[in-house]
Amino acid sequence: MKTSVVKGVSCFVPEKVVTNQQLSQMMDTTDEWITERTGIKERHMAERTSSTSDLGLKAAKNLLAKIQFPTQDIELIIAATVTPDYYFPGIGVQIQQGLGLSKIPAIDIRGQCSAFAWAITTAYVYLRSGFYKNALVIGSEIHSRMMEYSTRGRNFTVLFGDGAGAMLLESHQYPEGRATAHNHLRGVIDHEMGSDGSGAELLALKRPGFAKGHTEFFSVKEAEDGDDRPSMEGRQVFRNAVERMLQSANTILLRNGISVADIDLIIPHQANMRINESVREKLGVAPEKVFNNIQHYGNTTSATLPICMTEAEEQGRLKAGDLVLTLTFGSGFTWGANLIRW
Numbered sequence: 001m002k003t004s005v006v007k008g009v010s011c012f013v014p015e016k017v018v019t020n021q022q023l024s025q026m027m028d029t030t031d032e033w034i035t036e037r038t039g040i041k042e043r044h045m046a047e048r049t050s051s052t053s054d055l056g057l058k059a060a061k062n063l064l065a066k067i068q069f070p071t072q073d074i075e076l077i078i079a080a081t082v083t084p085d086y087y088f089p090g091i092g093v094q095i096q097q098g099l100g101l102s103k104i105p106a107i108d109i110r111g112q113c114s115a116f117a118w119a120i121t122t123a124y125v126y127l128r129s130g131f132y133k134n135a136l137v138i139g140s141e142i143h144s145r146m147m148e149y150s151t152r153g154r155n156f157t158v159l160f161g162d163g164a165g166a167m168l169l170e171s172h173q174y175p176e177g178r179a180t181a182h183n184h185l186r187g188v189i190d191h192e193m194g195s196d197g198s199g200a201e202l203l204a205l206k207r208p209g210f211a212k213g214h215t216e217f218f219s220v221k222e223a224e225d226g227d228d229r230p231s232m233e234g235r236q237v238f239r240n241a242v243e244r245m246l247q248s249a250n251t252i253l254l255r256n257g258i259s260v261a262d263i264d265l266i267i268p269h270q271a272n273m274r275i276n277e278s279v280r281e282k283l284g285v286a287p288e289k290v291f292n293n294i295q296h297y298g299n300t301t302s303a304t305l306p307i308c309m310t311e312a313e314e315q316g317r318l319k320a321g322d323l324v325l326t327l328t329f330g331s332g333f334t335w336g337a338n339l340i341r342w
């Protein structure tokens with residue numbers, strides 16, 4: 001079996017910043033409420049002239065330039081988003097075209113806030129088996145265009161931001177075997193994926209769509225009523241997020257015969273600082289072992305992990321050889337984790 005090694009990670013975040021203060025001028029909210037309940041201070045917003053695939057393409061190009069990897073050598077693209085340019089096709093093929101690659105497969109993954117973790121796992125499986133030599137994984141979101149900038153949408157709008165990230169994974173055959181939690185070989189070591197459809201209604205964007213009870217993808221009346229907005233039962237989602245992220249962490253630790261003290265850095269999804277603090281406290285880890293940047297980006301769904309990883313590297317908190325644990329939870333419900341020797 002081959003090992004799937006992280007060759008590099010990068011991101012692209014639009015320049016424009018929207019602060020809590022600015023949101024409080026558009027809806028009945030305050031900087032205090034948002035900071036206290038979520039940890040978020042600001043988020044980024046894409047210009048009208050950019051699409052989700054543009055952001056993903058920029059992240060991919062930043063990555064390829066950073067690691068000096070020849071674009072034409074990419075063998076597989078795995079893209080993730082909840083905010084695609086089009087209902088179909090997904091952004092994978094658009095990014096493929098933008099990179100000037102005309103034949104390689106471009107897969108889109110729908111795992112919501114767990115999608116990047118799942119995409120790493122999907123790449124890991126393909127690369128381990130030797131089907132492909134490398135995979136470019138991209139997460140990109142323009143949430144700002146589905147938000148309602150009024151009091152009706154405040155419980156959702158304040159949480160999300162725009163951005164994109166990309167990672168390149170390469171297949172590698174070590175003479176010693178494969179990367180494990182007990183050797184120093186770099187690569188993806190283990191993963192955890194799970195779903196619970198009983199939570200599907202609790203965090204969703206239901207319209208437009210093809211659900212029963214409707215005769216159209218989206219009606220004029222629905223458009224007038226502003227029904228094309230996401231909905232969320234925040235407290236139930238919060239509770240499930242803590243529970244599932246904790247379970248994923250414990251499963252990975254147990255299966256690999258390690259304790260949390262062996263992990264150099266935990267990179268959790270950034271949905272709410274209180275979720276991450278609760279998981280951290282229950283795992284019994286020091287704050288410096290958990291990477292958070294929700295203050296500056298809000299929740300960027302599929303782009304969250306690569307944005308965190310890029311910043312963690314830049315800040316010297318993530319170095320080659322470190323043992324990293326990612327933890328995600330999102331709409332579906334979906335959850336995931338990756339154990340990686342960086």
Ligand code: UT7
Pocket residue numbers: 028029030033034037038113154155156158203233234235237238241271272275299329330331
């Ligand atoms: O990425 C996928 C995963 N997503 C998540 O993990 C999100 C999980 N959930 C959460 O992070 C939290 O539940 C929220 C941040 C969404 C909400 O925090 P909460 O402490 O659970 O508040 P709540 O929804 O119970 O609302 C408390 C009050 C309500 O008012 P009443 O009914 O008590 O009068 C809300 O209407 O806060 C009100 N509220 C707001 N007030 C000011 C809701 N949103 C806002 C707002 N500003 N933006």
